[in-house]
Amino acid sequence: MARKITYQQAVNEALDQEMARDPSVIVMGEDVVGGQGSPGEMDAWGGVLGVTKGLYAKHGDRIMDTPITESGYIGAAVGAATCGMRPVAELMFIDFMGVCLDQIFNQAGKFKYMFGGKAETPVVIRAMYGAGFRAAAQHSQCLYSVFTHFPGIKVVLPSTPYDVKGLLIQSIRDNDPVMFLEHKMLYTLEGEVPEEPYTIPFGEANLVREGGDVTIVGFGRMVHLAAEVADKLAKEGISCDVIDPRTTSPLDEETILESIENTGRLVVVDESNPRCSMASDIAELAATKAFSSLKAAIQTVTAPHVPTPFAASLEDAYIPSVDQIEAAVRKVLK
Amino acid sequence: MSDSIRGITMPKWGLSMKEGKLLEWSVNEGDEISKGDEIADVETEKIASAVEAPASGKLRKIVTENDTVYPVGALLGVIADDSVSDDEVNAYVEKFLAEFVPPEDDDEEEVSASEFIDINGLNIRYVSKGEGDDTILLIHGFGGDLDNWLFNHDDLVARTGKKVIALDLPGHGQSSKSVGDGSQDFLADTVIAFMKAVGVDKAHLVGHSMGGAVALNIASKQADMVNSLSLICSAGLGKEINLEYLDGFISSDSRKQIKPFLQQLFADVDLVTRQLINNMLQYKRLDGVTAALQQIKDGFIEGASQKKQFNDVLGSVSKASVIWGAKDQIIPASHKDNISGGNVEVLSVADAGHMVQMEAAKEVNEAIANTVA
Numbered sequence: 001m002a003r004k005i006t007y008q009q010a011v012n013e014a015l016d017q018e019m020a021r022d023p024s025v026i027v028m029g030e031d032v033v034g035g036q037g038s039p040g041e042m043d044a045w046g047g048v049l050g051v052t053k054g055l056y057a058k059h060g061d062r063i064m065d066t067p068i069t070e071s072g073y074i075g076a077a078v079g080a081a082t083c084g085m086r087p088v089a090e091l092m093f094i095d096f097m098g099v100c101l102d103q104i105f106n107q108a109g110k111f112k113y114m115f116g117g118k119a120e121t122p123v124v125i126r127a128m129y130g131a132g133f134r135a136a137a138q139h140s141q142c143l144y145s146v147f148t149h150f151p152g153i154k155v156v157l158p159s160t161p162y163d164v165k166g167l168l169i170q171s172i173r174d175n176d177p178v179m180f181l182e183h184k185m186l187y188t189l190e191g192e193v194p195e196e197p198y199t200i201p202f203g204e205a206n207l208v209r210e211g212g213d214v215t216i217v218g219f220g221r222m223v224h225l226a227a228e229v230a231d232k233l234a235k236e237g238i239s240c241d242v243i244d245p246r247t248t249s250p251l252d253e254e255t256i257l258e259s260i261e262n263t264g265r266l267v268v269v270d271e272s273n274p275r276c277s278m279a280s281d282i283a284e285l286a287a288t289k290a291f292s293s294l295k296a297a298i299q300t301v302t303a304p305h306v307p308t309p310f311a312a313s314l315e316d317a318y319i320p321s322v323d324q325i326e327a328a329v330r331k332v333l334k
Numbered sequence: 335m336s337d338s339i340r341g342i343t344m345p346k347w348g349l350s351m352k353e354g355k356l357l358e359w360s361v362n363e364g365d366e367i368s369k370g371d372e373i374a375d376v377e378t379e380k381i382a383s384a385v386e387a388p389a390s391g392k393l394r395k396i397v398t399e400n401d402t403v404y405p406v407g408a409l410l411g412v413i414a415d416d417s418v419s420d421d422e423v424n425a426y427v428e429k430f431l432a433e434f435v436p437p438e439d440d441d442e443e444e445v446s447a448s449e450f451i452d453i454n455g456l457n458i459r460y461v462s463k464g465e466g467d468d469t470i471l472l473i474h475g476f477g478g479d480l481d482n483w484l485f486n487h488d489d490l491v492a493r494t495g496k497k498v499i500a501l502d503l504p505g506h507g508q509s510s511k512s513v514g515d516g517s518q519d520f521l522a523d524t525v526i527a528f529m530k531a532v533g534v535d536k537a538h539l540v541g542h543s544m545g546g547a548v549a550l551n552i553a554s555k556q557a558d559m560v561n562s563l564s565l566i567c568s569a570g571l572g573k574e575i576n577l578e579y580l581d582g583f584i585s586s587d588s589r590k591q592i593k594p595f596l597q598q599l600f601a602d603v604d605l606v607t608r609q610l611i612n613n614m615l616q617y618k619r620l621d622g623v624t625a626a627l628q629q630i631k632d633g634f635i636e637g638a639s640q641k642k643q644f645n646d647v648l649g650s651v652s653k654a655s656v657i658w659g660a661k662d663q664i665i666p667a668s669h670k671d672n673i674s675g676g677n678v679e680v681l682s683v684a685d686a687g688h689m690v691q692m693e694a695a696k697e698v699n700e701a702i703a704n705t706v707a
Contacts, residue, residue: 196620196622197620198620199621201587
């Protein structure tokens with residue numbers, strides 16, 4: 001287990017190992033080969049950030065560049081999934097969901113239900129999300145709460161390289177449509193990852209820090225900020241549970257509720273805009289199912305209800321910070 | 335500076351340990367302590383255990399705070415006799431703190447320490463320490479790996495001056511997850527081939543649980559390759575075994591499911607930390623592990639009993655020891671009474687369970703050292 005690789009390498013390794021294991025796994029998307037149809041490995045950049053680099057040389061035509069038409073190739077991936085393939089389609093930025101949303105929520109997410117359980121749609125749609133990349137309002141959103149809203153679609157938000165590999169392999173082997181969302185600011189994060197293939201079941205939260213005073217539930221990159229705050233406050237004798245749900249659909253309600261029943265205090269950290277967010281969803285969970293345990297009003301730490309600003313100083317102020325999280329923890333302790 | 339001052343430092347339990355969390359001291363400043371006494375509780379990423387006093391004397395100073403993480407080698411406390419003044423103790427602490435450099439986060443050391451070798455098409459991981467002519471081979475049990483020897487490996491090198499090798503059996507740890515026909519002979523033959531491949535013609539075999547049965551099987555097949563046997567809570571010495579544990583361990587795939595089974599391994603259930611459960615789940619979730627474990631279990635169990643007993647083999651080995659945690663819930667400690675004849679030392683450790691080599695490392699290491707002497 002001693003080997004360390006990055007979050008980005010973990011995505012690549014999971015795709016590589018599953019393509020090697022199962023010939024029905026194919027990868028498609030804009031520039032995922034990167035050579036505009038060129039046969040040479042030299043031109044194959046492997047996507048805008050090089051995440052799929054090297055796969056073309058190993059797996060050839062099972063990794064294919066598509067036209068810049070999300071409505072077309074996401075639909076094609078969904079169709080291929082119903083016909084026996086296991087496509088992994090890359091939507092590049094989650095912000096592009098608008099042009100192919102019908103294919104995802106109105107088609108893929110409903111086939112099993114509408115065809116009496118006879119149709120499987122084992123498609124994985126990978127996309128980058130999140131702010132901090134100086135990529136402005138159309139390339140910086142979270143939007144995972146949108147997909148969490150739709151029944152029939154599973155939503156995965158890995159925060160570590162270990163979770164990336166195990167959850168992506170699980171996503172590919174799963175028989176339902178899965179949105180696999182990667183925070184672009186985590187791509188260079190290193191962590192220990194086994195070389196062998198492995199899986200992590202959906203709906204199993206990871207307790208990142210264990211403490212008894214406050215429950216902090218964080219999503220994606222926010223898990224790391226929450227852990228930083230927990231480590232800081234531990235030195236003052238304030239101990240926090242930090243929970244990373246890892247998948248928002250299905251959601252490990254049990255781990256979250258057990259923690260709240262123990263601490264009585266909840267802070268939810270969600271990089272999304274605040275309305276109809278995971279923050280409001282977890283707050284609702286606590287208020288309806290753990291109300292009698294709560295000793296203080298629930299605090300949420302989110303981005304404000306505005307598009308992600310392009311000005312660097314404003315973008316930095318937009319993203320939830322460790323200072324805001326710390327202040328929220330102190331507030332629930334008052 | 336007086337030689338009668340001894341620093342107590344954060345121990346290093348195993349390759350990957352870089353720091354430990356000091357939970358609390360079980361002794362106070364001013365207490366007389368003896369070498370080997372358990373004096374403080376420490377939790378690491380892998381396991382919780384106790385720091386042992388490195389020398390006898392008075393605990394003059396504690397320099398740590400509870401529930402705080404310290405790097406390996408950091409000063410925790412100071413032992414000195416009354417002849418040493420407080421000023422000298424304080425000077426020792428200051429000097430230590432001024433000169434102490436925490437170990438660097440050096441992953442390469444770890445990687446090079448763990449080696450892989452191809453045995454009949456299987457990738458087998460092992461760690462070799464020490465340089466003696468004589469070799470001790472540590473064989474872990476069902477579902478375990480070479481980290482089960484965390485508290486034994488280095489200490490045995492220091493105590494015996496021999497080369498000590500620990501391996502991951504097929505289907506376990508970081509070795510290949512293919513286990514042939516899953517039979518006991520397959521495991522023994524793989525270890526025999528491993529010994530030959532790493533140039534060990536003859537070794538002192540130390541086996542825990544199923545690894546004990548593997549060691550016994552090797553002794554029955556190739557007596558000339560075995561110098562001595564140290565069997566810890568060993569399989570192969572009786573019929574009874576906790577089948578509920580084996581099946582539960584194999585089928586569990588969540589923290590909740592696996593925790594009660596892991597707790598059966600220890601007399602002190604607090605040793606089953608969140609991290610230990612995480613590590614076990616990470617292993618169990620590797621492709622092929624569940625199938626491998628099931629296959630090995632099927633090769634090992636008939637009905638509700640262990641298939642093979644090797645009590646007669648034990649009697650024919652020139653020197654052997656049988657070590658048991660009296661509170662073993664997996665294989666009954668009463669199996670140590672099934673031994674007759676031969677040159678066998680029997681040790682029962684009162685407050686330990688199936689993982690006695692972790693819970694009572696000192697006693698177990700002593701017994702092994704005596705056996706291989």
